[in-house]
Every structure is written in C-alpha cells, then in structure tokens.
Amino acid sequence: MAISTRNDNSRYRGLILSIAAFLALIGALLAFTFYTSSLIERNTALVDISNKTANHAQSVIKDLFDLQSSVGEHINSPHQREVRERLQTETQDIEQLLNGMRSGSSYVDAAGNNIKIPQLTTASEENALNAAQQEWNKLKPLIENYLDGADDILIDSSNELALAYEQAKTSSLRMNDSLNDLTNEVFEESESQASAIRLVQLLGVVAIFAYFLIFVFFFVRRLRETDAEALAARRETQEIMATVNTGLFLLDKDLKIGQQHSRALTDIIGAESLAGENFTNILRGRISDKDLNTTKQFIEQLYNPRVKEKLVDSLNPLHKVMLHNTSGDQSSDRRFLDFKFSRVYEDKDIARILVNVDDVSDAVYLEQRLEKERAQNDMQIEMLTTILNVNPKIVHEFISNTKNHIEKMNNILKNPGSSQHELERKLNAIYRDMHSLKGEASALKLHSFTKIASDAEDKLSAMQNQGKLSGNDFLQLAVHLDDLLSLSNTIEILGERINQAAPVNAANPAPSIASNKAASIDKVDSDTVTIADSNSHIDLGDDIDVDDASDSHLLPYYQDFVAHIAARQDKQVQLHSDSVPTVDIPKRLDKVVKEISIQLLRNAVVHGIESAAVRQSRGKPAIGFIDLTMQNNDSTFTIKIEDDGQGINYDNIREKLVSMGRFSIAEVQRLQPKDLLKHLFSSGFSTKEDADEDGGRGVGLDIVKAQVKEYNGKINVHSELGKMTCFVITLPNA
Structure with missing residues (x-):
C-alpha cells in the first residue's frame, strides 16, 4: 500500500515537474516576446507619431494654400474661420508632437485620448528630429505672425500669409524628408527586433514540440483525465455560446448551420431550431431573391482558396441588410442585421465559415436620421445662399407667392369634384399653380423647391395621361404641398433672422394642407x-x-x-x-x-x-x-x-x-x-x-x-x- 502511495506520489511529482518545466519554458518565451513586443510597440507608436506629424505638416501647407487661394473672401466667412481654426490647431499639434518625441511626453489627440510619445534613443533618430525641428522653427513664427491679425478685418494679413505659404512649400517638404528618415530608422530597428522574436519563437516552438512528444509518450495514461478536461472545455464553450450577445454559428460547404451556435442567434434571426438548417432557407422570404442568390455566390467564393478573403469581404451582400420578420409582428417587421463571414482553416484547407451576426438596427436608424439632418442642413445652406445673394424684396415676394399658390392649390383640393370635366379642370388648375411656383423657385436657384415641384409635376403629368380620373388620385399631391409649405416657412424664418430690417409680409398666413378628396376649379x-x-x-x-x-x-x-x-x-x-x-x-x-x-x-x-x-x-x-x-x-x-x-x-x-x-x-x-x-x-x-x-x-x-x-x-x-x-x-x- 505504501509502495502504491509512493508510486502515485512519484507519478504526480513527475507530472507536476513536467508541467512546471513546460510552463517555465513558455514563461521564458513569453517574457522575451513581451519585452521585444514592447520595443516594437514603442517603435510602432513612434512611427505613428512621426507620420502624424508629417500629415499635419502637409495639412498646414494645404490650409495655407486654401487661404492664399481665397484671398479677398470675407475673413469672417465660415470657410475662412474654419481653415484658420484648423491651421492654428495643426500648428499646436506639430509643436506638441515634435517636443513630445524629444522629451517623451504625452500628447492629447483630437478625440481627447492621452497618448504617450516614446522618447528617441539613437543619435540618428535625434538628428532626423533636429532637422525637422529646424524647418519647423522657420515656418512656425510666420504662421503665428499671420494668425495674430488674420481675424481682424482692419489688418491686412495677405503679406504674412504669402510669406508663410512660400516658407511652407520648402519647410514642409524638408520636414517630411526628415520625418521619413526618422521613420526608416525606426523601421530598421523594428525589423531587427522582429527577426530576433522569430528566431526565439522558432526555437521555443521546437523545444515545446519536443517536450510535448516526451510528455505524450510518458503520460499517455493520463488520457482519461484529458478527456475529462475536454468535456469541461466543451461545457465552457456551451456556456459562452449561451452568454454572448451576438449570433455565432458555423456554415459548411452545403450552407448548413452547425450544431453549435449562440443562444442569441435565435432571437436575432427570429427562428427556432437553426442547427442543421440550410442557411438560404432561413433567409428566404426575409431578403430579396436577388440578395439571396448573391449570398449563395458570395459564400461559394469564400470557400474558393484562390480568392482573397479581404477582397470577398468587400462584396458582402449581407452587410447591414434589412431582414423582414415573417412572424407577423408588425412592431419588429423591419430590422437591420450585419453578417460577418470569416474562414476557419484546418491546416491549409478551408473547413468552415464562421458567421457573426449583429442586430444593427439602432445604428442604421441613427445613420438614416443623421443623413436626413445632413440633407436638411444642405437645404438650409441653399436657402441662406439665396437670401444673402438675392434682393430681399424678391425673396419676400417669393415666400408670399409660394403661400398663395399653396393655399390656392389646397383650396382646389378641398372642393369636391364628380364629373370628369370638373376633375380635368381641377388638374389643369393645380398644374398651372405648381408650374408657376416651380418657375419662381428655379429663378432663385432653390433646387429643393424645384425638385419637389418637379416630382409633383411628374405625378400631374401621369394623371393627365391616365385617362379617367378619380378624386382619390389627387390625395398624393397633399404631401408635396406640405413639403413646399415647410420649405417656405423655413426660408421665411431664416430670412427674418438674417434681415430683421425687412420683415416678411404677414398678410399671407400659412395654409393648412388638405388631404380631402379631389375637387374642381374653373378652367x-x-x-x-x-x-x-x-x-x-x-x-x-x-x-x-x-x-x-x-x-x-x-x-x-x-x-x-x-x-x-x-x-x-x-x-x-x-x-x-x-x-x-x-x-x-x-x-x-x-x-x-x-x-x-x-x-x-x-x-x-x-x-x-x-x-x-x-x-x-x-x-x-x-x-x-x-x-x-x-x-x-x-x-x-x-x-x-x-x-x-x-x-x-x-x-x-x-x-x-x-x-x-x-x-x-x-x-x-x-x-x-x-x-x-x-x-x-x-x-x-x-x-x-x-x-x-x-x-x-x-x-x-x-x-x-x-x-x-x-x-x-x-x-x-x-x-x-x-x-x-x-x-x-x-x-x-x-
């Protein structure tokens, strides 16, 4: 019994010693890797800072060129202010970055992140930095001299701007050359460090592999315990798949979903019993047939080893795709899902496709709202341009006429019409007012008005050619009238804010837009x-x-x-x-x-x-x-x-x-x-x-x-x- 105990202790002692030696070997390899990785990380950061400095130098000359090209433009215009502010920020950033590389201080980027700048360590790196600093010392005072009086309308800063621009054409190129030399020095140092890492890793892998063979040979009787560990690992995987918030699953060449997938997948896709199902059957009815066929071809290309994965990924047809819910729940009828596909290799062969699915509906809706707001901003800029460049009387007349036309068309829509003759008269009357409104808008270059009026004219023209008319045919015009009224109110408000000395005539109150049945007007x-x-x-x-x-x-x-x-x-x-x-x-x-x-x-x-x-x-x-x-x-x-x-x-x-x-x-x-x-x-x-x-x-x-x-x-x-x-x-x- 004692012998047995000694044998057991000896077995565990050998196992423990083997594991300890194995861990020591890995630890040494990791320690060296971490050390050299930190050096490479330092070099990478330095290269990034150097490139950032060079980019700022390029931006400085671009901004100076922009300002030089726009001499004569009002100094308080949005364009002038924006370029000057950007030039001042870039000047400060270059100064921070150059000083940071010299002293190893921190740098706060545009996003507010505090970035630690590595300090230069070699003489060649310092020489390259000194060369860049000398050129910057020539350019910086000229920029600051220009910026000191650039925002004062009483000061003519054109000469200072010209001097700064001429100096920038020389200094920026020389700074870029010096910073490029610095980058090359750091790259050479990084390559040397990377070679050392590869050599040590190769030796470490060989040692680990040899030790692994010995370990397997002497401890094959531990397979049962290994199986138990594998079972435990499987349970952990299942727990992870049940916990993650994204949809994860594997696809084989036949487009069948693997037996293991994340629990969240059923909620995201909106279907039960996904394991073993064909992926195209899951998507059928939720996306268009065209997108479905494209998805099949896309996955086939993923399994083609001659096609680069990055190239295929750019053609992903299921990137932020709208997925229709077939459950009949109207509240969740439209959702946007983002499918990401990655190859899973066995040796050099593509064994599976790992699919990661995220519900990005909120992000897409936010993008759509931002795009709508951007369009509204562009529209307001267009209106501001008209207000600022057109005689105020013409603008006020346009607003008044627009509301009169809308009110007139609205009243025509409110009046019922029964006979074809009355409906045709009604159609022609609305057509005339819409065309008149479009003409005035086109004269003022208000393309937003013109676009809405043209769309309405397309519908009116189609109604003229359709033959028999009904009152309901006119309902679609109410939306266009509402949009036109909204635009006229917007330009009226903008005009009042900009030109308080010429208020808009209030004698034409905004009409309410009718959505009633169609009516008639005298022709x-x-x-x-x-x-x-x-x-x-x-x-x-x-x-x-x-x-x-x-x-x-x-x-x-x-x-x-x-x-x-x-x-x-x-x-x-x-x-x-x-x-x-x-x-x-x-x-x-x-x-x-x-x-x-x-x-x-x-x-x-x-x-x-x-x-x-x-x-x-x-x-x-x-x-x-x-x-x-x-x-x-x-x-x-x-x-x-x-x-x-x-x-x-x-x-x-x-x-x-x-x-x-x-x-x-x-x-x-x-x-x-x-x-x-x-x-x-x-x-x-x-x-x-x-x-x-x-x-x-x-x-x-x-x-x-x-x-x-x-x-x-x-x-x-x-x-x-x-x-x-x-x-x-x-x-x-x-």
Whole structure:
C-alpha cells in the first residue's frame, strides 16, 4: 500500500515537474516576446507619431494654400474661420508632437485620448528630429505672425500669409524628408527586433514540440483525465455560446448551420431550431431573391482558396441588410442585421465559415436620421445662399407667392369634384399653380423647391395621361404641398433672422394642407380665345385694380434667371432691356407681370433660341438675343418679349397634334395659324420631345393665357420662321 502511495506520489511529482518545466519554458518565451513586443510597440507608436506629424505638416501647407487661394473672401466667412481654426490647431499639434518625441511626453489627440510619445534613443533618430525641428522653427513664427491679425478685418494679413505659404512649400517638404528618415530608422530597428522574436519563437516552438512528444509518450495514461478536461472545455464553450450577445454559428460547404451556435442567434434571426438548417432557407422570404442568390455566390467564393478573403469581404451582400420578420409582428417587421463571414482553416484547407451576426438596427436608424439632418442642413445652406445673394424684396415676394399658390392649390383640393370635366379642370388648375411656383423657385436657384415641384409635376403629368380620373388620385399631391409649405416657412424664418430690417409680409398666413378628396376649379374657356389680326392676337379677360410701385431690381433677377436656364440647356443667351430698370409696375400687377415674364423668358430660351452650333450653321451669332420691354401707358401696362430664335414652326405643331391623337392628318392641314396658336397655349401641349426642369410639359403658355384672361388683358404673338418670335402682353391698369 505504501509502495502504491509512493508510486502515485512519484507519478504526480513527475507530472507536476513536467508541467512546471513546460510552463517555465513558455514563461521564458513569453517574457522575451513581451519585452521585444514592447520595443516594437514603442517603435510602432513612434512611427505613428512621426507620420502624424508629417500629415499635419502637409495639412498646414494645404490650409495655407486654401487661404492664399481665397484671398479677398470675407475673413469672417465660415470657410475662412474654419481653415484658420484648423491651421492654428495643426500648428499646436506639430509643436506638441515634435517636443513630445524629444522629451517623451504625452500628447492629447483630437478625440481627447492621452497618448504617450516614446522618447528617441539613437543619435540618428535625434538628428532626423533636429532637422525637422529646424524647418519647423522657420515656418512656425510666420504662421503665428499671420494668425495674430488674420481675424481682424482692419489688418491686412495677405503679406504674412504669402510669406508663410512660400516658407511652407520648402519647410514642409524638408520636414517630411526628415520625418521619413526618422521613420526608416525606426523601421530598421523594428525589423531587427522582429527577426530576433522569430528566431526565439522558432526555437521555443521546437523545444515545446519536443517536450510535448516526451510528455505524450510518458503520460499517455493520463488520457482519461484529458478527456475529462475536454468535456469541461466543451461545457465552457456551451456556456459562452449561451452568454454572448451576438449570433455565432458555423456554415459548411452545403450552407448548413452547425450544431453549435449562440443562444442569441435565435432571437436575432427570429427562428427556432437553426442547427442543421440550410442557411438560404432561413433567409428566404426575409431578403430579396436577388440578395439571396448573391449570398449563395458570395459564400461559394469564400470557400474558393484562390480568392482573397479581404477582397470577398468587400462584396458582402449581407452587410447591414434589412431582414423582414415573417412572424407577423408588425412592431419588429423591419430590422437591420450585419453578417460577418470569416474562414476557419484546418491546416491549409478551408473547413468552415464562421458567421457573426449583429442586430444593427439602432445604428442604421441613427445613420438614416443623421443623413436626413445632413440633407436638411444642405437645404438650409441653399436657402441662406439665396437670401444673402438675392434682393430681399424678391425673396419676400417669393415666400408670399409660394403661400398663395399653396393655399390656392389646397383650396382646389378641398372642393369636391364628380364629373370628369370638373376633375380635368381641377388638374389643369393645380398644374398651372405648381408650374408657376416651380418657375419662381428655379429663378432663385432653390433646387429643393424645384425638385419637389418637379416630382409633383411628374405625378400631374401621369394623371393627365391616365385617362379617367378619380378624386382619390389627387390625395398624393397633399404631401408635396406640405413639403413646399415647410420649405417656405423655413426660408421665411431664416430670412427674418438674417434681415430683421425687412420683415416678411404677414398678410399671407400659412395654409393648412388638405388631404380631402379631389375637387374642381374653373378652367379657361377656349371659346373666349380669338385671333384678332395677322399677328395672332389673343383676347382673354377679367377685372383688375392698380397700384404703382418701382421694381428696378428686376432686371438682374431676370438676367440671372435666363443665364441659369441657358446654362442648363447648353445655350448662349443674352437678355437686354432698357425699360425694366426704370418702369413703374402697378402694385396690383406686380405678381402677374413677374410670373408672365418668367414663363415667357423660359419659353424663349427653351423653345426659341437655338443652340450655338445651330445658330452658326444658319448664319446667326452664336449668342442668342432676347429683348424685354415693359411700358406703363397710364391706362395699360405692356410686356414685350422678343427673341431672335427659330420662330414658331406651325408644321411641328401640326405633327404634334397628330401624334397626340387630337386630329387626323387631313384635319390638321385645314387648321389656320390662329387655330394652331390656341393649341400652343392649351394645357399639356408642348412641341418639346422630352420634359425636363425647364420645359416640355405644356404648362408655361397655359399659365400665361390664364393670367392674362384673369386680368382682362390680351396677347399678341408675331413670329417669322427661322428669324424671331415676339410676345406682347397688354394688361389694363384699371
């Protein structure tokens, strides 16, 4: 019994001694590895600090170049302030980093992290740092000298900026060379240390492997205990899989999920009994068929050893994918999951794919909200640009007109309509107001307004072409009206904050947006349109009041509007007017004059003036010419817009009427110019093949006709094919 006890003690003593020796060997290897790793870590940190310093030096010269390029820009502009603040921060950072490398002090980065900077240890490293420091000592005073007076509008700092920029072009390059030398020195030292680690690790692995063979040979009888340890390890794995918050599982080549997976996986995926199931069957119905097929191909490529894992990972179709819940629970119908795939190797073969799944719904929703806020910020910047660059009166008029248009369209939507005739009248009336609003927004370069109005016009155009209308077809327009009203309120608030001296007219309160069923509005009766003379004179009419007001600011507004459209249409157009800067427009006609002018100017650029190449081929100057004349004759007010473009092609109008199915070829040939002009002014008719932001929807001239009729005015149209077109609008003052 005693012998037995001595034998047991001897066995355990040998086991303990073997384990102790094994641990000592590993400990020595780890100690050396930790020591050399700390040196490599020190070198890595030093390389990072050196690169950071070089990057700051590059940023300094970029900022100086930016400031040099923007000389003349207001020093208190957001751009100037941002660049100066960044330049000052970068200057401080470079100074900290250079001093930190010399003394081994700490550095606080932009995120607030306290980073310990390793101290230089070799003479070559110090020489490289000294060279960089010398160049920085030349550049730093010049930057500080510029920054001292850069934010004072009374001080001209352009010379100081030029000196700093010229010095930076030399010093930054030399600093980069010196810091690059420092980096190379550190890299060489790191490579030497890495070689030592590899050698020691190789010897350690050989020793461990040899010792392991001896250990297995003498202690094979301990396999039972090893099995027990393996069982315990398995239980630990199961506990871990039951505890982790992410979904973990393995996929084989047949896309079957392994028997072991984390407990959280069932909650994340939203399905039970996942072990052994086909991964594609789990996803089917939760993602699109296209994404499902792409996922199969993606996993097949992961099992292809010739394809690099990093390259395939960039093509992951299940990165932040929206997963539909098929359980019927509407509260969790849309979730975003992020699947990460990693190869699991056995020797050199790819044995499994480890999949890690996270529910990233909150992060995705946050990104979406931030993107929406970013879009709103861009929109406000656009509005601020308009407010700051456009005459305040025009901005206030735009806000007032926008609310009037919205209120008018809203009232049309509220009024019920039953017959097709009433619904068509209602549609045309809304179309005219929407097009008018878009025209004013486009003139002010308010692309947010223009985009919403264009989207609404697309829906209105589709309704015109769908044939039979119903009241519910108009409900979709309420959203666009709400968006337009929101934008107008935003620009109104911004304008009041910026220009307190010119408050917005409060006489037009914000209308509430109707979501009621569609209704009707009076349309222009085409029977009241007549041709009075050979110049195609059209009579339209209603009542009007008069009030005089001066609008000398309109010419630059019109010229900018024409130039903007011409650029989009790839044309060269010049607008001229001797009368607009001095004419007194009656107050009651102020809005209608501007709206008619906008529509006719757009019509002249889009339909009248040819492209530069076409004009030159016809012997005309490349630049098209538009003459705008306004005249107040006491009893009447006249608007005359004449262009030297291609004129009205009546044959094109005939072809369009036939293609639209309004007339047969025989019928259209019998139509006289006065009849063709009536169609040119009708809603939905345009000779332009493709609609865009500026034309092609057949609404502009319809608006002009409706406005002239409302004010009891008349239209004269005179055109010579290939030479000119002239519109003369006469409106009574009383």
